[in-house]
Amino acid sequence: MNIDVAERTVFITSDNRRIGLSPDWFAAKVWPMGIQSYQEFVLRMIVPQVSDKSSHEKEIYPKSFGWFLKKLITPEVIWHMLRESDIGFTKSKRMLDIGTGAAIIPRVFKLLGICDEVYGVDIQDRSIDLPDQKFSEIIKFLQIKLLSDQQSTLASDLLKRGDGMTTWTVPYGLLLDADLSRNFTMDGYTVSDFMAYDPGGLTFDLIVTYSGMSYFKTDEYFAKISELLEPGGIHYVMDTNFYHVYGESMELPMDAPWLHARVSKDDFLRYYEEHRPELKPYIEKGYFCQDSHYTVRDVIKRAQRHGFEALAYRRSYRQSELEQFHYASGENLNFILKTALEDCRIQNPNVEMIDLLTQNWTVIFRKQ
Numbered sequence: 115m116n117i118d119v120a121e122r123t124v125f126i127t128s129d130n131r132r133i134g135l136s137p138d139w140f141a142a143k144v145w146p147m148g149i150q151s152y153q154e155f156v157l158r159m160i161v162p163q164v165s166d167k168s169s170h171e172k173e174i175y176p177k178s179f180g181w182f183l184k185k186l187i188t189p190e191v192i193w194h195m196l197r198e199s200d201i202g203f204t205k206s207k208r209m210l211d212i213g214t215g216a217a218i219i220p221r222v223f224k225l226l227g228i229c230d231e232v233y234g235v236d237i238q239d240r241s242i243d244l245p246d247q248k249f250s251e252i253i254k255f256l257q258i259k260l261l262s263d264q265q266s267t268l269a270s271d272l273l274k275r276g277d278g279m280t281t282w283t284v285p286y287g288l289l290l291d292a293d294l295s296r297n298f299t300m301d302g303y304t305v306s307d308f309m310a311y312d313p314g315g316l317t318f319d320l321i322v323t324y325s326g327m328s329y330f331k332t333d334e335y336f337a338k339i340s341e342l343l344e345p346g347g348i349h350y351v352m353d354t355n356f357y358h359v360y361g362e363s364m365e366l367p368m369d370a371p372w373l374h375a376r377v378s379k380d381d382f383l384r385y386y387e388e389h390r391p392e393l394k395p396y397i398e399k400g401y402f403c404q405d406s407h408y409t410v411r412d413v414i415k416r417a418q419r420h421g422f423e424a425l426a427y428r429r430s431y432r433q434s435e436l437e438q439f440h441y442a443s444g445e446n447l448n449f450i451l452k453t454a455l456e457d458c459r460i461q462n463p464n465v466e467m468i469d470l471l472t473q474n475w476t477v478i479f480r481k482q
């Protein structure tokens with residue numbers, strides 16, 4: 115993909131910068147899961163994610179066997195990073211999983227003996243998406259199939275999948291050997307907005323948020339985590355990168371690369387009013403990140419104000435994007451460095467080029 119698309123019109127920012135707009139860039143946006151338009155993306159993907167069941171316009175979360183097989187990689191990704199970060203984490207007595215969804219992370223942690231008691235909270239009741247019986251059957255299937263598969267057909271299929279976000283582990287290394295006679299059931303699944311979550315006096319020594327921190331104001335989020343976490347407790351958080359070219363999972367359609375990060379949020383909304391008025395109401399719903407213009411280093415600084423120490427962090431990139439877009443030509447790199455990055459620094463002087471290229475980030479914190 116080439117960034118150097120003919121500029122046909124201009125957006126004037128409130129600090130009088132002229133930003134070239136190109137409908138070609140807008141038209142080049144592709145959507146996940148066969149979705150055809152941003153309007154459809156917001157209604158099918160974003161609205162259900164950030165609201166309770168009553169306001170669902172459509173169910174989005176897949177419940178297929180294949181989807182859950184793929185998702186089973188996530189807890190192993192988390193466990194290996196916890197262990198290999200050399201933070202002395204060996205086991206948790208009680209964990210909480212925020213935005214737990216089908217509760218795969220906590221149940222796998224309990225099954226593997228990583229946690230004794232496991233709790234989850236989600237604004238929607240997704241506890242029935244994968245009942246215990248089916249959870250156990252999928253793992254059994256995985257064990258039998260992979261260990262007896264002569265042609266490695268399932269293995270090669272699974273290797274292609276990954277969890278799509280942080281594929282830095284060998285799939286199913288632990289689950290292949292898991293003892294399914296162990297108790298892995300949830301000790302609690304609460305349907306609640308995390309900010310209103312009341313665990314009835316329980317505290318936790320491990321709290322995980324895998325894709326969900328950006329639904330909250332960062333400061334309020336860390337204040338709440340601090341309330342629930344025991345001193346010395348660990349918080350593992352993986353989230354979407356605001357500075358990704360489309361605002362990562364917000365998937366913002368724009369007439370210029372990184373426009374959401376190059377102008378203030380007010381200007382960004384005004385751009386839609388002036389140039390894409392039909393999208394404005396959808397952007398108001400789809401721009402779900404509660405904070406804007408923040409890097410992973412800003413998250414770490416805010417966490418420090420609430421008594422957290424960052425012990426380890428990691429970024430992930432989409433290889434195809436690096437190859438086909440960012441590093442596809444010197445021209446693209448020049449645009450990123452000279453135009454996009456300089457504009458972004460007007461909003462946040464601490465942004466680095468690496469922030470513009472990152473898809474997701476993960477940080478492990480300890481409460482002091």
Ligand SMILES: C[S@@+](CC[C@H](N)C(=O)[O-])C[C@H]1O[C@@H](n2cnc3c(N)ncnc32)[C@H](O)[C@@H]1O
Nearest residue numbers: 163213214215236237238307308324325326329
């Ligand atoms: C992207 S999914 C991630 C699910 C799960 N952590 C995983 O890795 O599969 C985000 C989840 O956060 C939940 N969620 C959204 N807003 C929330 C809120 N305010 N409080 C609690 N959960 C929320 C959604 O219902 C959804 O299940």
